Amino acid sequence: MTNLVNEKGIRLDGRRLDEMRKIVARAGVLKRADGSGYFEFGNTKAIAGVYGPRPIPKFLEEEERSVLNVIYYMAPFSTKERAPPGPTRRSREISLVIKRALESIIFLEEFPRTTIDVYIEIIQADASTRCAAINAAAIALADAGIPMRDLVSSVSVGKIDGKIALDIAGKEDEEGEADMPVVYFPRRKEITLLQMDGIMTKEEFQQALKLALKGCEIVYKAQTEALRKKYEEIELDSLVQEIDNQIN
Amino acid sequence: MEKNENSKKEVENDYEKALERAKARRLVLPGEELGYGIAGSGTYIEKGIVVSKILGLADERNGTKFVIPLSGVYNPKRGDGVIGIIKDIVSSKWLVDINSPYLATLSLSDALNEFIDLTKEDLTKYYDINDVIFTKVLNVSRNKLVTLTMKEKRCRKLYGGTIIKVTPSKVPRIIGRKGSMVELIKEKTGCQIVVGQNGLIWIKGENKRLATEAILKIENYAHKVGLTDKIKEFLDAMLAKAEKRKEERLKEEEQGLDIDITIEMEEEKQI
Numbered sequence: 032m033t034n035l036v037n038e039k040g041i042r043l044d045g046r047r048l049d050e051m052r053k054i055v056a057r058a059g060v061l062k063r064a065d066g067s068g069y070f071e072f073g074n075t076k077a078i079a080g081v082y083g084p085r086p087i088p089k090f091l092e093e094e095e096r097s098v099l100n101v102i103y104y105m106a107p108f109s110t111k112e113r114a115p116p117g118p119t120r121r122s123r124e125i126s127l128v129i130k131r132a133l134e135s136i137i138f139l140e141e142f143p144r145t146t147i148d149v150y151i152e153i154i155q156a157d158a159s160t161r162c163a164a165i166n167a168a169a170i171a172l173a174d175a176g177i178p179m180r181d182l183v184s185s186v187s188v189g190k191i192d193g194k195i196a197l198d199i200a201g202k203e204d205e206e207g208e209a210d211m212p213v214v215y216f217p218r219r220k221e222i223t224l225l226q227m228d229g230i231m232t233k234e235e236f237q238q239a240l241k242l243a244l245k246g247c248e249i250v251y252k253a254q255t256e257a258l259r260k261k262y263e264e265i266e267l268d269s270l271v272q273e274i275d276n277q278i279n
Numbered sequence: 280m281e282k283n284e285n286s287k288k289e290v291e292n293d294y295e296k297a298l299e300r301a302k303a304r305r306l307v308l309p310g311e312e313l314g315y316g317i318a319g320s321g322t323y324i325e326k327g328i329v330v331s332k333i334l335g336l337a338d339e340r341n342g343t344k345f346v347i348p349l350s351g352v353y354n355p356k357r358g359d360g361v362i363g364i365i366k367d368i369v370s371s372k373w374l375v376d377i378n379s380p381y382l383a384t385l386s387l388s389d390a391l392n393e394f395i396d397l398t399k400e401d402l403t404k405y406y407d408i409n410d411v412i413f414t415k416v417l418n419v420s421r422n423k424l425v426t427l428t429m430k431e432k433r434c435r436k437l438y439g440g441t442i443i444k445v446t447p448s449k450v451p452r453i454i455g456r457k458g459s460m461v462e463l464i465k466e467k468t469g470c471q472i473v474v475g476q477n478g479l480i481w482i483k484g485e486n487k488r489l490a491t492e493a494i495l496k497i498e499n500y501a502h503k504v505g506l507t508d509k510i511k512e513f514l515d516a517m518l519a520k521a522e523k524r525k526e527e528r529l530k531e532e533e534q535g536l537d538i539d540i541t542i543e544m545e546e547e548k549q550i
Contacts, residue, residue: 084352085352086381086382142380144380145380174350175350176334176351177351179309180325180332262334
């Protein structure tokens with residue numbers, strides 16, 4: 032077994048223990064969806080599309096609120112070995128977990144008798160896919176103009192070689208001692224989702240949570256920047272240019 | 280003359296004020312704090328502070344803070360003039376698609392003034408499925424049952440034409456201040472245009488392609504300053520271009536005719 036962390040506290044991919052992978056966030060990547068988002072943690076890549084609020088069959092509707100429908104799906108080519116297409120037990124569970132995490136931030140009561148559909152596709156998986164999925168979904172929801180209390184940000188923390196590390200990746204996920212995805216609601220400083228695999232002591236858990244919240248702040252910044260970029264980029268200058276091109 | 284100049288100045292002042300207002304607006308994201316005040320549309324209050332709940336442009340009027348959305352579906356409001364498409368007819372009412380998540384109902388008494396004997400008459404005589412109407416929202420109940428009326432000003436059936444879809448939040452920009460933008464497009468292209476608050480726009484006329492292009496441009500650049508002038512420039516240039524092309528085509532046709540005639544003459548000579 033190789034060491035996941037060396038004596039200097041450097042991990043396999045050259046990161047420090049409290050360092051995150053490279054983040055890429057984008058808004059409005061799908062033209063056909065009402066809102067869309069893309070989120071990347073190093074080699075983990077997620078794309079989310081939001082449709083609605085739109086009508087729902089009568090037997091599924093709720094009189095007082097909109098029904099949030101989340102589908103998390105892993106592309107067959109996303110993993111090292113090809114995964115058979117179609118929903119699995121795991122993907123169904125994660126869909127439900129993400130739905131719970133997002134429900135608490137959306138004003139569902141504003142659109143009674145409708146549904147909001149969130150489709151998340153993992154196009155490349157390298158640990159913490161549910162975190163990337165939630166981050167992409169939050170961007171997509173804001174892009175779709177759905178009323179929300181705030182964006183949610185998510186990051187995973189874990190214990191590798193007895194040390195607490197931020198943003199677990201690849202081998203660390205497979206061979207590490209613990210893995211804990213956290214979804215954070217920055218405005219209220221609340222946690223909307225917390226799961227854990229493995230064993231940690233109380234002190235380690237507290238340390239891990241602290242680290243996770245620090246990571247979530249970084250993710251939140253990336254998400255807001257992505258949304259701002261989409262809507263601020265459209266300058267009038269580009270309209271002038273477009274008109275000029277069309278005339279000549 | 281003086282009066283004219285004065286009114287001109289007023290218009291300019293108005294324009295500058297609008298410019299300043301538009302520049303003061305800033306892009307906000309859900310969860311962004313707007314400070315203390317009264318919570319208007321697109322906001323909520325948490326611990327006494329007004330917070331934005333949608334992505335949009337923050338603005339303030341008389342202490343009320345509100346956010347103008349930049350995306351999202353149409354949420355029907357009482358008194359909105361909308362364009363609807365008849366989707367179904369049930370016993371004594373029509374079901375109308377108004378580009379929102381909710382189907383609206385237009386009941387018989389809100390649609391017609393005369394008495395109708397339902398046992399003898401067919402409702403499709405008045406509005407058939409897939410007919411397009413301009414109608415007003417009479418009421419929206421708490422659980423979003425939308426009723427429409429045809430008994431108000433400007434409500435009518437729209438014959439022919441094309442419907443285009445834009446983001447509902449950008450409709451005010453397409454209409455412009457006191458209808459300036461839509462009047463400009465109507466004037467330049469000579470099209471009939473009806474704009475619904477729900478983001479459906481009905482266009483009829485020869486130049487509807489150009490009108491559509493202009494409207495989609497406005498939609499893409501809706502929250503930018505000085506748009507009216509740019510659109511005017513665009514329409515003028517495109518119209519001039521079309522005119523030029525037309526002239527060229529006419530010329531070509533004339534030349535073509537000349538050639539035909541000469542050939543005929545030659546043929547005659549041969550005979």
